[in-house]
Amino acid sequence: MAVNPRQAEHAITKEAQASSAIDHSRIGLSVAETAAIDRSSRGPVLLCFFLSIIWLLVGTVFGDISSFKFDRPDLLTSQPYFTFGRLRPAHLNVMVYGWASTAMFGVSLWLMPRLCRVQLKIPAVAMAGIVLWTIGVAVGVWLLLDGVSDGLEWLEFDHRSADPLMAAGAALVGASVWKTLLNRQVSHLYVSIWYVASSYPWFLIIFTAGNLPVYQGVESAAVNWFFAHNALGLWLTTINLGLIYYLMPKIIGRPVYSYWLSLIGFWGLALFYALNGMHHLIGGPIPSWMIATSITASIMMIIPVVAVGINQHMTIVGRFGAMRYSPALTLLVLAAMSYTAVSLQGILTALVSVNRITHFTHWTIAHSHLGLYMFVTLSLFGGIYYILPRLLGREWPSRNLIRAHILLVGFGMVLYVVALGIGGVLQGLHLLDANSSFEASVNATKPWLLMRSVSAIIITLGHVLFAVHIAWLWLLRDKTGPEQSPFFYVRPILVKSPTKVPGR
Ligand code: HEM
Ligand code: HEM
Numbered sequence: 001m002a003v004n005p006r007q008a009e010h011a012i013t014k015e016a017q018a019s020s021a022i023d024h025s026r027i028g029l030s031v032a033e034t035a036a037i038d039r040s041s042r043g044p045v046l047l048c049f050f051l052s053i054i055w056l057l058v059g060t061v062f063g064d065i066s067s068f069k070f071d072r073p074d075l076l077t078s079q080p081y082f083t084f085g086r087l088r089p090a091h092l093n094v095m096v097y098g099w100a101s102t103a104m105f106g107v108s109l110w111l112m113p114r115l116c117r118v119q120l121k122i123p124a125v126a127m128a129g130i131v132l133w134t135i136g137v138a139v140g141v142w143l144l145l146d147g148v149s150d151g152l153e154w155l156e157f158d159h160r161s162a163d164p165l166m167a168a169g170a171a172l173v174g175a176s177v178w179k180t181l182l183n184r185q186v187s188h189l190y191v192s193i194w195y196v197a198s199s200y201p202w203f204l205i206i207f208t209a210g211n212l213p214v215y216q217g218v219e220s221a222a223v224n225w226f227f228a229h230n231a232l233g234l235w236l237t238t239i240n241l242g243l244i245y246y247l248m249p250k251i252i253g254r255p256v257y258s259y260w261l262s263l264i265g266f267w268g269l270a271l272f273y274a275l276n277g278m279h280h281l282i283g284g285p286i287p288s289w290m291i292a293t294s295i296t297a298s299i300m301m302i303i304p305v306v307a308v309g310i311n312q313h314m315t316i317v318g319r320f321g322a323m324r325y326s327p328a329l330t331l332l333v334l335a336a337m338s339y340t341a342v343s344l345q346g347i348l349t350a351l352v353s354v355n356r357i358t359h360f361t362h363w364t365i366a367h368s369h370l371g372l373y374m375f376v377t378l379s380l381f382g383g384i385y386y387i388l389p390r391l392l393g394r395e396w397p398s399r400n401l402i403r404a405h406i407l408l409v410g411f412g413m414v415l416y417v418v419a420l421g422i423g424g425v426l427q428g429l430h431l432l433d434a435n436s437s438f439e440a441s442v443n444a445t446k447p448w449l450l451m452r453s454v455s456a457i458i459i460t461l462g463h464v465l466f467a468v469h470i471a472w473l474w475l476l477r478d479k480t481g482p483e484q485s486p487f488f489y490v491r492p493i494l495v496k497s498p499t500k501v502p503g504r
Helices: 011-024 031-071 084-116 123-145 162-182 191-211 217-252 259-275 277-281 288-300 302-316 320-324 327-349 352-358 362-392 399-432 438-475
Strands: none
Touching: 031 084, 031 123, 031 362, 031 438, 084 123, 084 162, 084 191, 084 217, 084 362, 123 162, 162 191, 191 217, 191 259, 217 259, 217 277, 217 302, 217 327, 217 362, 259 288, 259 302, 277 288, 288 302, 288 327, 302 327, 320 327, 327 352, 327 362, 327 399, 352 362, 352 399, 362 399, 362 438, 399 438
């Protein structure tokens, strides 16, 4: 289908109209400067997005088969490659390191030059980092499917081959991010810069510490969860919060509500999150002061979570209508709300009385996907919807495909989380009941697991549509350079008073 530039209210155009207002007024960069900055990061960012979509599709297949195996345990059992014990960690690692982290490299490499108002520094080094990281993930997945695993959740990749390649890859991408930061042309560091820049040293420290092959027994379990929880909080969460903090105000044409709440949100996270890890081991054989500290720190997380929630809500309030025109904004708002929801659910789960019921049940899987899908993945989808057309200099070809994608993944994941949330609590209550059998606890979860498999099919369809749409955008012929793209000079429509936009 040919693109009709006159098609009314093209989603991305309107969103771009608003952002162009900010490009000219608040940030003060000329159209040509913004285009030059985007051009400097174009190669590495496009490479990241291309690779991440491939990983998303691979991880989806692994997740689907893992889910179907709960309904049909005899499915694909003749091949060792397809057994649950290999597919599940392959799904986790592909989604976390292949899909989410690679897309987050792309987001960081696009965000930092824009925020620092300089061209991306050492892009070739970033490219080399992305390639090394991807080889590391591919080697890790291959070995996992072949039965070679380090045996610790989130750290399953082989520490002799895959992990060093990934560490080197992240270090090189981080070097490009930090060199750009050090050459910045701004004196004030916007909150997104703190989140994105600090994520790289944090990730390298925890990834290296987590993978050192020196821990024994309980010590190893403690380090395992120190790593995994901080990978969630100081890597997956931080870069996506940075993205939301940048794009949400930009799309609606309004500054972030409170600078001080941003500060509290960032430093509260930095202070309390690192102490949270042991709440994964509540009831386990580790010193009780460690568990008590982690539960206290989990409860303290209410401070940064509420600060971020209020700040983002007050930024968008009154402008929710803009979501009709901007798919990126819709996804980012859903992601921001899910961040608050998953964190409050997590704080509840960390309480001993709740954890007694929910630990070792599907409740935790519901929580995982509320966080890693409804927050992290939707935020990355939003970022890709916003960034890709600007880098390619052309608009998304089909509004309907965007709508269908958002509806399918949104509805599918709500079904997933609700089904496993209910199934998990029922399972936990059966497991705690001395008069109930283990078989009864399994039977109680069956309908909910079937519902999860239905949701898996719906989400998969959404992922396929997304990938097809990206390929379509990529292959479009009517290429225009970013300078000629409508994103950069159409009149702002979401900024109420044109008089507020200086220089126009
Ligand atoms: C098509 C969408 C998806 C489906 C069908 C799916 C399915 C599954 C299944 C069946 C499991 C194993 C559950 C168990 O052991 O009881 C799982 C675990 C997991 N998945 Fe997904 N998943 C999807 C998307 C994602 C995404 C996008 C991410 C990350 C960005 C992700 C991250 C994880 C993680 C971290 C776990 C381990 C959770 C835990 O141990 O608590 N999944 N998923
Ligand atoms: C204040 C914030 C949060 C708290 C207090 C919290 C608390 C918890 C607790 C207690 C568990 C362990 C449950 C158990 O095994 O019994 C858990 C697991 C998990 N959380 Fe959170 N959570 C928070 C935020 C998040 C966020 C933002 C994400 C995603 C970005 C997330 C993703 C996960 C995942 C993936 C797991 C499962 C890990 C695994 O078993 O593989 N959490 N969380």
